[in-house]
Amino acid sequence: MSANRHYRGTNEAGRVVMVVADVLAVILGLWILMYLLDANRGNDLVQFVHNAAGWLAGWSHDLFTFDEAWARVVAGYGLAAVVYLFVGHAIANRLRRY
Structure with missing residues (x-):
């Protein structure tokens, strides 16, 4: 029973890591969408x-030097979202194996 309890705990930890990675990617994707749709920057949300x-994308912000601002936003924030998804899901899968 102890082994089953340990497996369930790592499975739940993997699920938490995956959900956190998904939320981070959603925030980045939401900003890309808001930028492309020219959302009101005076709005609190x-x-x-x-x-x-x-x-979240401080490390990838302005990493690319496209002429168009929208392309820089999509590439920089999109790269961060993909990295968070990839790394988060990789860690979650690794936790589930144990």
């Missing part, structure tokens, strides 16, 4: 999503 996405 838009400001919150922009600040959160800026913090």
Whole structure:
């Protein structure tokens, strides 16, 4: 019974890691969508999503130097979202194996 309890705990930990990675990617994707749709930056929700996405994608923000601003936003924030999804799901799958 102890082994089953340990397996269930790692499975739940993997699920938590996966959900966190998904939420981070959704925040980044939401900012990309808001930027492309020219959302009102005076709105509190838009400001919150922009600040959160800026913090999450700080390492990839302005990584690419496209001439068009929309392409920089999509590439920089999109790369961060893909990395969070890939790494988060890889860690979750690794946790589920044990």
